[in-house]
Amino acid sequence: MILSTQRNQSGSKRKENEALIITAAEKIFADMGYAGATMQQIADAAGLPKANLHYYFPTKEILYRNVIDKIFNLWLEAADIFDAAEGPKDGLSSYIDAKLESSRHFPNGSKVWANEVIQGAPIIQDYLESKLTAWTHSKAEIIEMWIAKGLMDPINPKTLLYFIWSATQHYADFQHQIRTLNNNSDLTEAQWREVKEDIKKLVLKGLGVKQVSECPTISDE
Amino acid sequence: MILSTQRNQSGSKRKENEALIITAAEKIFADMGYAGATMQQIADAAGLPKANLHYYFPTKEILYRNVIDKIFNLWLEAADIFDAAEGPKDGLSSYIDAKLESSRHFPNGSKVWANEVIQGAPIIQDYLESKLTAWTHSKAEIIEMWIAKGLMDPINPKTLLYFIWSATQHYADFQHQIRTLNNNSDLTEAQWREVKEDIKKLVLKGLGVKQVSECPTISDE
DNA sequence: GTCTATAGTCCGATAGAC
DNA sequence: GTCTATCGGACTATAGAC
Numbered sequence: 478m479i480l481s482t483q484r485n486q487s488g489s490k491r492k493e494n495e496a497l498i499i500t501a502a503e504k505i506f507a508d509m510g511y512a513g514a515t516m517q518q519i520a521d522a523a524g525l526p527k528a529n530l531h532y533y534f535p536t537k538e539i540l541y542r543n544v545i546d547k548i549f550n551l552w553l554e555a556a557d558i559f560d561a562a563e564g565p566k567d568g569l570s571s572y573i574d575a576k577l578e579s580s581r582h583f584p585n586g587s588k589v590w591a592n593e594v595i596q597g598a599p600i601i602q603d604y605l606e607s608k609l610t611a612w613t614h615s616k617a618e619i620i621e622m623w624i625a626k627g628l629m630d631p632i633n634p635k636t637l638l639y640f641i642w643s644a645t646q647h648y649a650d651f652q653h654q655i656r657t658l659n660n661n662s663d664l665t666e667a668q669w670r671e672v673k674e675d676i677k678k679l680v681l682k683g684l685g686v687k688q689v690s691e692c693p694t695i696s697d698e
Numbered sequence: 699m700i701l702s703t704q705r706n707q708s709g710s711k712r713k714e715n716e717a718l719i720i721t722a723a724e725k726i727f728a729d730m731g732y733a734g735a736t737m738q739q740i741a742d743a744a745g746l747p748k749a750n751l752h753y754y755f756p757t758k759e760i761l762y763r764n765v766i767d768k769i770f771n772l773w774l775e776a777a778d779i780f781d782a783a784e785g786p787k788d789g790l791s792s793y794i795d796a797k798l799e800s801s802r803h804f805p806n807g808s809k810v811w812a813n814e815v816i817q818g819a820p821i822i823q824d825y826l827e828s829k830l831t832a833w834t835h836s837k838a839e840i841i842e843m844w845i846a847k848g849l850m851d852p853i854n855p856k857t858l859l860y861f862i863w864s865a866t867q868h869y870a871d872f873q874h875q876i877r878t879l880n881n882n883s884d885l886t887e888a889q890w891r892e893v894k895e896d897i898k899k900l901v902l903k904g905l906g907v908k909q910v911s912e913c914p915t916i917s918d919e
Numbered sequence: 920g921t922c923t924a925t926a927g928t929c930c931g932a933t934a935g936a937c
Numbered sequence: 938g939t940c941t942a943t944c945g946g947a948c949t950a951t952a953g954a955c
Contacts, residue, residue: 512733
């Protein structure tokens with residue numbers, strides 16, 4: 478009993494600190510790159526001494542892999558929408574919405590992923606070859622089914638997926654460039670809404686999918 | 699006379715070595731990131747002793763800025779097509795072609811740029827604020843003119859530019875991921891042609907621009 | 920202009936006290 | 938489980954011979 482309680486206490490303390498460190502690491506890795514990030518910077522961002530990081534994550538690389546793991550699982554979840562959809566109009570626009578929301582509110586994960594892939598995925602190649610490959614094939618099948626049913630124009634499904642990934646992740650990865658070109662201000666709520674509508678409209682119309690429900694806003698303006 | 703000859707000789711030798719070093723640096727910075735790249739790796743890739751790099755480029759940062767400079771000028775050149783175009787059908791499809799060719803044949807420059815912007819442009823912020831801002835505004839004006847003339851649907855010009863940048867640069871920056879999802883093979887000539895056609899078709903149709911000349915290929919297949 | 924040898928700095932990781 | 942102090946290695950940059 479006592480042991481169990483102790484285990485719970487230390488277990489939750491461990492989980493708490495691990496989550497704290499991973500969140501701090503995500504930001505530092507996004508801002509500095511893997512090699513550029515230092516354990517000291519991550520420790521400062523987490524408000525812990527550097528040695529504690531090594532207590533929870535023995536090496537920098539293991540910490541990094543844990544950050545990637547969190548990012549990748551969020552990515553997979555966002556795509557459940559895809560499977561549940563009735564057709565491309567519903568599925569693609571929900572997926573674009575979800576990806577843009579993720580770019581807006583959690584840009585750091587996307588940045589870490591992009592940095593890693595640009596450099597040839599030296600550390601997370603196994604993710605690409607196992608999980609991402611399987612995921613991509615399953616989504617490609619759905620797109621092919623939609624095409625076969627005549628719900629949208631024919632297109633290489635991977636080209637379409639890359640298209641959506643790049644258009645949406647751009648708003649996370651190139652956040653700084655977009656901000657600079659927007660008079661050094663973050664996009665406003667209205668600008669985000671406009672981006673979402675523009676991208677969905679362009680993709681759905683470009684694919685020959687019938688337009689999103691013809692009255693987009695609820696009421697005013 | 700003699701002095702002038704000597705100056706030419708040493709001048710061309712200097713230019714030669716500088717170009718050699720910049721090309722090597724571009725690859726190493728793309729593969730390793732700024733912090734991850736070492737002067738030793740760049741020296742090895744250029745086939746020179748490390749001290750010679752410091753002779754031509756006093757510091758790592760100065761070398762890096764020279765790499766960025768080359769990349770950015772190529773980017774600007776690729777966009778001259780834009781200004782010369784009659785309308786969106788011509789201008790956008792030429793621009794997409796040019797950007798995809800650049801992604802295919804010179805991916806390293808795009809990767810270095812992406813890495814830098816993801817990390818908040820710590821070193822080349824002045825480029826974003828001066829050159830890129832001016833460039834973007836001039837292209838946005840052209841797009842707005844096309845819209846005003848009724849040649850394409852209304853869209854925020856910046857959203858359209860980001861769209862094209864992301865879709866095309868994705869094939870450079872995420873080259874490794876695309877290769878992995880393509881059975882660990884680079885895209886073939888035929889696959890590149892398909893990607894180009896798919897992207898142009900999607901963008902032009904999505905924007906309500908009249909379709910690309912209705913018989914795309916010259917002959918066979 | 921070229922190259923070797925090294926100075927000086929910073930970082931990942933750990934030992935060991937609490 | 939927490940933290941300080943430090944080791945050992947790697948890197949940028951330079952001094953100085955050729």
